[in-house]
Amino acid sequence: MVVDAGSFGLQAEAVAFLASLRARGCSPNTERVYAGRVALYLSYCRMRRLDWRTPGFLGLAGLQRWLVETPLPPRAGRVRLGSVRYRSRGTANAVMTVVGEFLRFGAVHGWVSAGTAGLLSQPKLLRFTPPGFDRGESGQYQVDAAAFRFRGTEPGYEDLSDEQIRRMIALAASARDRFLIALLACTGLRIGEALGLHRGDMHLLASSRVVGCGIEGPHVHVRRRMDNPNRALAKSRHHRFVPVTADLVALYTDYQYERDDVAEAAESEMVFVNLFRAPLGRAMSYPNAKEMFGRLARALGQACRPHMLRHSAATRWLRDGVDRDVVQRLLGHASPLSMERYRHVDDGEARAAVEHVGSLGECR
Known part of the structure; x- marks a missing residue:
């Protein structure tokens, strides 16, 4: 309001x-x-x-x-002499x-x-x-x-290396936080999609037929719900599932042991809940997640936001040769044009391209 x-x-x-x-x-x-x-x-x-x-x-x-x-105005607790933002x-x-x-x-x-x-x-x-637009006869x-907009360069999209993600997981203070970071990095989920997960969405057995799901292998269902208690909302309006790895299942198991020690969490159907401060057992909110990532950023001395993990997952899949249509489905994008932001050339690829051309010149 x-x-x-x-x-x-x-x-x-x-x-x-x-x-x-x-x-x-x-x-x-x-x-x-x-x-x-x-x-x-x-x-x-x-x-x-x-x-x-x-x-x-x-x-x-x-x-x-x-x-x-x-x-x-200066940020609370971060006033530095002579610093103006x-x-x-x-x-x-x-x-x-x-x-x-x-x-x-x-x-x-x-x-x-x-x-x-x-x-x-x-x-x-x-x-x-x-792309694909016909200019017609007028061209x-x-x-x-x-009308009121500054001209500027595109800021680009930041991603994190595998080593940076491992450091984030190592510095996380709890099994819940480690699982949340790994989930975002491995599946490319948006933070709203992760916070909106219900325990019934976690199909982590080799076969989920016992719960009426015919999808083989461990996976997570992403559904758009309008009534989550923390108001977490999946941006995509289409249900999808995302496969997960055995390592992620192990982190989820560690989190469940941690969660079982908090009696108030037992009744919540949400995957991510408050375990360390009141109100215990309540669904984890956006501000909670933002605060956690802020602590990690200060500990690492670098930016680490939830969407950077999504971008990292998409970039890694594309560099590893995963088909663009598959990546689009995993990310839940409705349009293939949304994929353009994720594919960018890193320093190693640029150097490899130049060295390849150089080697061809030497052959002649």
Whole structure:
């Protein structure tokens, strides 16, 4: 929810916008991030004495500049003399995207004028069209591009080496955390999919026919459920299963021994539950997982986020020659275009290619 800074009551339009995200089946993480960005926009308008419904071109352009020029407050417990943090242009673009969605939502419901909504985009001719798109006789492809957006380079996707993943598992404080890290790294599950797993989804025997499942070998079922107690949500709307290895089954067994020592966890159907702090036995939440990965990042001295493990799994499969269609199914992507982000060339591959060409030259 978003609270009005003046009346301390709910900001009705912002709350309605967030409710629309929930109705569309967006994840709690998306809703939480959007709430913060909408609140940031409303706070900016209040500070500049702007009506958020009619900010005008100058108001929106000012917001874009303000986002990158205003220092961020120091993180709790991490104040360093002389250190000042600013939002990146990428973060500013993400905020402006949410502001645009919020204002368009307001225009649909009559809270925001069509003129304001019209400021948010402008026509743009693309030099490169999407794969498979026919330009037609005109030879042009026009889209509506965001009007308030910084130009920048693509940040790329970070992955982790096998050694880095092993270090993460070794530094994890509990069997539960070790299993969670290994599960994400070995299966490519999203964090929401992992936290939304039920114990009935874990088919870890050589044969699961006794529970009515005809899939052979150990595997995990990934299902989209809207009623998980921790609001964890699988992004893909299609059920899939992902095979798992014997090593992962062994880590799950270790976790079960640890879990059995907490009586409150026995009644929960969720795989990942609180074992070390109250409320014991409750389903593990997104903030819990984020805190755990934050501790690991500080211990390792490097970034380690859940999605990096998913990216690492996909990259490893593709480099090992796994068919792209198989990788797409394992990851739960609906479109093959989503696979493009995972295949990138590492230093070793680049050097091997150059040395191969060099060796051919020597043969001549």
